[in-house]
Amino acid sequence: MSNARPRHAPVTQFPVRADCLQIGGMPLTRLAQRVGRTPFYAYDRQRITNRVAVLRQHLPEEIHLHYAMKANPMPAVVQHLASLVDGLDVASAGEMKIALDTPTPPHQISFAGPGKADGELSCAIAAGITLNMESGQEMERIAKLGDQLGIRPKVAVRVNPDFELKSSSMKMGGGPKQFGVDAERVPAMLARLGELGLDFEGFHIFSGSQNLKVAALQESHEKTLQLAIALARHAPDTVRLLNIGGGFGVPYFPGDEALDVAAVGENLRRLMPEAKRQLPDARLVIELGRYLVAEAGVYVCRVLERKESRGQIFLVTDGGLHHHLAASGNFGQVIRKNYPVVVGNQVQGAEREIVSVVGPLCTPLDLLADRMEMSKAEVGDLIVVFQSGAYGLTASPTAFLSHPAPAEVLV
Numbered sequence: 001m002s003n004a005r006p007r008h009a010p011v012t013q014f015p016v017r018a019d020c021l022q023i024g025g026m027p028l029t030r031l032a033q034r035v036g037r038t039p040f041y042a043y044d045r046q047r048i049t050n051r052v053a054v055l056r057q058h059l060p061e062e063i064h065l066h067y068a069m070k071a072n073p074m075p076a077v078v079q080h081l082a083s084l085v086d087g088l089d090v091a092s093a094g095e096m097k098i099a100l101d102t103p104t105p106p107h108q109i110s111f112a113g114p115g116k117a118d119g120e121l122s123c124a125i126a127a128g129i130t131l132n133m134e135s136g137q138e139m140e141r142i143a144k145l146g147d148q149l150g151i152r153p154k155v156a157v158r159v160n161p162d163f164e165l166k167s168s169s170m171k172m173g174g175g176p177k178q179f180g181v182d183a184e185r186v187p188a189m190l191a192r193l194g195e196l197g198l199d200f201e202g203f204h205i206f207s208g209s210q211n212l213k214v215a216a217l218q219e220s221h222e223k224t225l226q227l228a229i230a231l232a233r234h235a236p237d238t239v240r241l242l243n244i245g246g247g248f249g250v251p252y253f254p255g256d257e258a259l260d261v262a263a264v265g266e267n268l269r270r271l272m273p274e275a276k277r278q279l280p281d282a283r284l285v286i287e288l289g290r291y292l293v294a295e296a297g298v299y300v301c302r303v304l305e306r307k308e309s310r311g312q313i314f315l316v317t318d319g320g321l322h323h324h325l326a327a328s329g330n331f332g333q334v335i336r337k338n339y340p341v342v343v344g345n346q347v348q349g350a351e352r353e354i355v356s357v358v359g360p361l362c363t364p365l366d367l368l369a370d371r372m373e374m375s376k377a378e379v380g381d382l383i384v385v386f387q388s389g390a391y392g393l394t395a396s397p398t399a400f401l402s403h404p405a406p407a408e409v410l411v
């Protein structure tokens with residue numbers, strides 16, 4: 001087929017035995033029996049543990065590692081990560097509840113995101129977590145709520161930097177943004193913060209997501225540090241926290257290459273003496289979501305039908321876009337590309353073919369693989385979508401077409 005797109009990013013994190021993928025140390029077929037139904041998401045505990053260990057090995061030991069929960073807020077995953085990282089970052093009252101159920105001390109939890117409601121802010125102030133303020137208006141509301149509660153709110157200023165994170169697929173800083181306070185407005189905000197008597201922790205500067213380019217991250221870390229140093233001169237108190245964001249990417253598509261964390265860590269090590277000299281009391285935080293969990297997760301669905309239409313083979317499955325919007329190419333992709341997908345119970349197979357994997361929804365968008373080369377699958381076989389541990393289930397429109405939600409397990 002001339003228009004076939006059979007390639008995908010290489011996936012090596014899961015062992016294959018007797019041609020069957022092993023997830024959580026057991027054959028996928030056995031795991032499917034254990035879960036008892038398809039489709040399901042499975043997250044491999046050991047892969048998450050290993051990922052944190054690799055980061056610890058490469059990042060300077062002064063860096064505190066936080067988990068940004070919106071990547072995967074499954075309570076079991078968050079509990080597991082809470083035992084491995086130094087803190088949690090939440091983006092809603094729902095995530096805050098899950099975070100507070102872990103042993104993580106409240107002062108190691110922060111809450112970011114535009115449009116926090118008064119109810120969410122009050123709960124967060126009472127919990128004693130750090131509020132990353134996204135605007136001057138939010139600061140005024142926080143001060144008022146703190147007065148009402150009789151509690152001094154702990155706050156940090158989220159800064160919208162005056163630079164952009166290059167090569168990031170989802171830019172969240174630089175230029176006009178709904179996130180954070182424009183860097184040039186921060187000095188005035190800090191003066192007001194002092195008048196309001198809020199408990200000032202420091203700065204949060206998050207520039208973007210899904211970055212695989214070492215040079216871009218290095219430049220961003222350097223500029224972030226310089227910006228924080230400049231802004232610290234206007235702070236009402238010493239800076240105790242500098243959250244330099246994250247944005248470490250994972251390979252999804254043909255041509256993507258894994259991020260060289262050793263090089264990112266080396267650059268951070270080079271910046272440490274300057275950080276310590278200029279911001280001696282600041283705890284330096286990196287917050288990562290995707291990088292910690294994406295590659296540890298798979299989405300598994302079952303072939304219901306093999307259908308041939310005008311020379312093209314479609315595997316119709318019980319899973320689809322309603323469970324995994326990102327794999328269908330409709331979560332921030334400009335041009336649709338295939339996630340890595342295999343037939344999990346016969347990875348190589350005896351025969352190969354080019355197929356499209358579709359779901360049960362009545363829309364052509366419901367496509368999990370578009371003309372990919374896979375082993376020849378039959379009804380009942382298990383289709384596995386890799387790189388599914390982040391922005392999978394909770395970033396999907398589960399209500400669309402009223403099918404049941406998938407199961408979710410940590411193994």
Ligand SMILES: *Cc1c(COP(=O)(O)O)cnc(C)c1O
Pocket residue numbers: 068070071089112206208209210245246247248287288289290291390
């Ligand atoms: C989404 C988000 C993250 C996590 O981004 P990843 O790309 O998943 O690492 C971190 N910090 C903030 C403020 C976010 O909004």
